[in-house]
Amino acid sequence: MAKEQDDxxxxxxxxxxxxxxxGETPGEVVSEVRGYLKAMTSIISREPPPPSPHLExxxxxxRGLVGIARELAKGPSAxxxxxxxxxxxxxxxxxLLLGATTSPATPSASQEASPLAGSRExxxxxxxPADPIVQHSRPTPKPATTVPAFELDRRYVERPASSxxxxxxxxxxxxxxxxxxxxxxxxxxxxxRFRRDLFIELIGDHPVDTYSGTDLQAYVALxxxxxxxxxxxxxxxxxREVIAANQDLSHKPLGIKTLRxxxxxxxxxxxxxxxxEFDYRDPFSGVRIFYPETAAPSxxxxxxxxxxxxxxxxxxxxxxxxxxxxxxxxxHLTGRRLGLLVHLMGSDFREKYRGVWVxxxxxxxxxxxxxxxxxxxxxxxxxxxxxxxxxxxxxxVEWAAxxxxxxxxxxxxxxxxxxxxxxxxxxxxxxKAGVTEKRKEVFHSLRGGNIELMRDNKVDTRDRKLQAGHTxxxxxxxxxxxxxxxxxxxxxxxxPLMEGVDYSRFKGLDFDRLxxxxxxxxxxxxxxxxxxxxxTPTP
Numbered sequence: 340m341a342k343e344q345d346d347x348x349x350x351x352x353x354x355x356x357x358x359x360x361x362g363e364t365p366g367e368v369v370s371e372v373r374g375y376l377k378a379m380t381s382i383i384s385r386e387p388p389p390p391s392p393h394l395e396x397x398x399x400x401x402r403g404l405v406g407i408a409r410e411l412a413k414g415p416s417a418x419x420x421x422x423x424x425x426x427x428x429x430x431x432x433x434x435l436l437l438g439a440t441t442s443p444a445t446p447s448a449s450q451e452a453s454p455l456a457g458s459r460e461x462x463x464x465x466x467x468p469a470d471p472i473v474q475h476s477r478p479t480p481k482p483a484t485t486v487p488a489f490e491l492d493r494r495y496v497e498r499p500a501s502s503x504x505x506x507x508x509x510x511x512x513x514x515x516x517x518x519x520x521x522x523x524x525x526x527x528x529x530x531x532r533f534r535r536d537l538f539i540e541l542i543g544d545h546p547v548d549t550y551s552g553t554d555l556q557a558y559v560a561l562x563x564x565x566x567x568x569x570x571x572x573x574x575x576x577x578x579r580e581v582i583a584a585n586q587d588l589s590h591k592p593l594g595i596k597t598l599r600x601x602x603x604x605x606x607x608x609x610x611x612x613x614x615x616e617f618d619y620r621d622p623f624s625g626v627r628i629f630y631p632e633t634a635a636p637s638x639x640x641x642x643x644x645x646x647x648x649x650x651x652x653x654x655x656x657x658x659x660x661x662x663x664x665x666x667x668x669x670x671h672l673t674g675r676r677l678g679l680l681v682h683l684m685g686s687d688f689r690e691k692y693r694g695v696w697v698x699x700x701x702x703x704x705x706x707x708x709x710x711x712x713x714x715x716x717x718x719x720x721x722x723x724x725x726x727x728x729x730x731x732x733x734x735x736v737e738w739a740a741x742x743x744x745x746x747x748x749x750x751x752x753x754x755x756x757x758x759x760x761x762x763x764x765x766x767x768x769x770x771k772a773g774v775t776e777k778r779k780e781v782f783h784s785l786r787g788g789n790i791e792l793m794r795d796n797k798v799d800t801r802d803r804k805l806q807a808g809h810t811x812x813x814x815x816x817x818x819x820x821x822x823x824x825x826x827x828x829x830x831x832x833x834x835p836l837m838e839g840v841d842y843s844r845f846k847g848l849d850f851d852r853l854x855x856x857x858x859x860x861x862x863x864x865x866x867x868x869x870x871x872x873x874x875t876p877t878p
Contacts, residue, residue, distance in 0.1 A: 400435030403428065411485040425485070489556040494543035501546035503619055509547050510535045510609040526756050531605045538606050540578045547610060548619040552626030555603065562602060563631040566590035588633060595634040603628065642791065643784045645839030647774040654772040656844050661853040662748040662761065663768050665735070668845065670782055671837075672727045673698075674789035674807040677765065677782055678758040681751055685742030691723060692825045695832045696736040699723035722822055724806050725831045729842060738850045750857060788837070796834040802827050 407428055410421045421428065488496075514535070517528050541561050542554050564585045566572050571590040572581050585592075593602070611621050643651075648671060655663040662681070669680050679700060691697040700721065730736045739747055751757040751764075765782040769775040786807070793803045802823050823831070836842060 396435040400432040400437075403432035403435070407432070408485045412487070429485075488553045489560055491557070493541075493554050493557045498545055498549040501549050503546040503548045503617055504613075505544050506547050506550070506610065507535075507539060507544045509613045509617075513609045513612040516612075526759060530601075531609075534602050534605045535609060537578055537602075547613070547617070548622065550610065550622040552623055552628075555606070555623050555626060556628055558606070559598065559603065559628055559630060562593060562598060563633060564588065565593055567593050567597070592631070592633050592635075595630055595636050598630060598634050641784060642788055643774065645837060647772070648785075648788075648837070649839075649841040650772040650774060651769060652841065652844055655768055656848070658768070658856075659853065660750060660856045660858065661850065662751050663764065664848070664853055665850075666748070666761065666765065667768070667782070667785060670785035671789060672729065673724050674786050674793070675724055676786065676808065677761055679808070681748055681757050681761045683739070683747045685739050685745055685747065688726070688736055688740040692828055695825070695828050696726040696731055697723040697828070698726060698739075722805055722808065724808070725823060725828045727834070727836075728832050729836065729845070733845045733848065735845075735850065747854075749854060792837055793831070793834070796831075798831060798834070799827065802831070806831065 407421060407425060410417050411425065514528060514532055517531070518525065538558055542550075542558055561579075561582055564582045565578075566581065566585055568590065571585075573584075576584070607623055610623060613619075614621060648667075651667050655665075655667050658664065666677065666680055669675070670677065673680070682700065683698060687698050687700050688696060689699075726736055746752045748757075748761075751761050754760045762782070766775070769781065775781070790803060790807055793806065798806070805823050
């Protein structure tokens with residue numbers, strides 16, 4: 340009886356359209372899946388139907404907008420016709436796009452011939468709003484942004500609300516703290532202030548937590564056209580006017596080192612300076628900046644030949660000025676930086692070991708009535724350095740020590756920025772000696788040459804660093820005294836000099852006369868073969 344009821348049920352389900360397979364056997368399942376897949380394959384293998392005629396204007400509008408965006412993304416190489424008429428073209432393509440999305444669909448021939456189509460539309464009309472086309476059409480797409488974010492005027496870009504202080508306030512505190520540490524009139528602080536002001540003028544003064552990496556990229560993109568020479572930035576023009584005037588790069592732009600380690604590094608340091616106090620994130624953390632190809636890479640300094648060094652010595656002595664005569668020799672035989680050598684005083688010299696003279700700056704000096712810090716780069720510059728025996732043989736160390744609290748180079752120390760002026764004078768000296776080629780052979784080459792000379796003389800790595808004023812990096816180097824021992828100092832004082840260099844010109848020099856020399860305006864001559872001062876000496 341039960342079997343008859345089941346048969347009757349299956350008969351009723353079959354008559355009502357129920358599946359004719361039960362799925363109770365694997366064969367039935369495989370057959371059904373295979374049939375389904377064949378049907379789908381047939382559907383997707385067909386050619387796509389052509390677009391309806393009323394959609395063609397919309398497609399044309401979309402293609403046009405995409406084409407504009409791609410052209411503008413090319414930057415300076417973009418088609419000028421498109422760039423100059425971008426708004427007109429965008430308006431035309433947007434109208435085509437809007438016309439396609441809002442035009443009513445025309446019924447097809449099959450719909451007109453089918454009575455079912457009419458009755459279905461009538462039935463749907465009873466249940467939908469009065470404007471069915473607008474109700475069911477897709478939202479109008481917005482044209483893609485055609486200008487990269489970093490090319491926008493970042494002064495007026497919309498930013499999130501913030502209660503944090505402005506960048507100007509943060510940076511002012513940073514500069515004030517540096518001024519307290521280094522003293523008034525520090526050239527580096529004034530340079531950082533100028534670059535801060537330039538950033539605010541170009542990017543705007545906003546709350547510190549509303550900046551982003553895009554702002555820094557925009558800053559760099561604008562600086563692509565910033566002239567490297569101050570003389571080529573007219574004081575009567577704004578920063579943007581100066582940049583606009585150099586779009587053809589007729590004036591040499593900034594080098595990559597100045598751009599990265601100067602203009603960008605200064606802004607980063609100021610922006611981060613109050614993160615802990617005001618509890619905001621570093622807006623430039625992890626940001627990758629793309630620098631322009633026109634930013635020239637740094638020129639590596641090159642060594643000087645023995646002939647070039649001899650010519651520098653001869654030209655310097657012929658100038659009749661103590662700084663041009665002795666600074667090149669000091670750089671060549673001590674390896675110390677120019678900024679430190681310029682500030683040496685007589686009291687900095689002493690006989691550290693018997694027969695071995697050294698020099699060591701105290702770091703703080705009194706210029707006029709004010710105490711100032713010597714512009715040393717690291718604390719390692721505070722260690723003493725060995726004076727080669729040549730300085731003792733020509734009488735220089737005894738003369739220097741006898742000056743006591745007086746500066747060795749008084750002509751430089753009377754200037755506002757002795758280090759900067761000395762650098763300029765040394766560059767001119769090298770040019771007069773005919774050894775500067777593409778600015779690769781500079782005063783710093785003398786320092787590098789001394790390090791090479793110590794290496795050739797088998798001076799220990801640790802002692803080379805102490806002599807040159809470099810920071811000790813190896814933990815093992817910190818054990819023992821952070822100074823050169825007597826035995827090593829004696830070896831360095833008596834080390835062989837560079838072959839081929841003429842040191843004889845320094846014998847018999849009148850250092851007092853050279854120290855009285857003064858620079859005069861106009862062209863100075865040189866007296867070949869004598870140490871007669873050409874500059875005007877004081878009584």
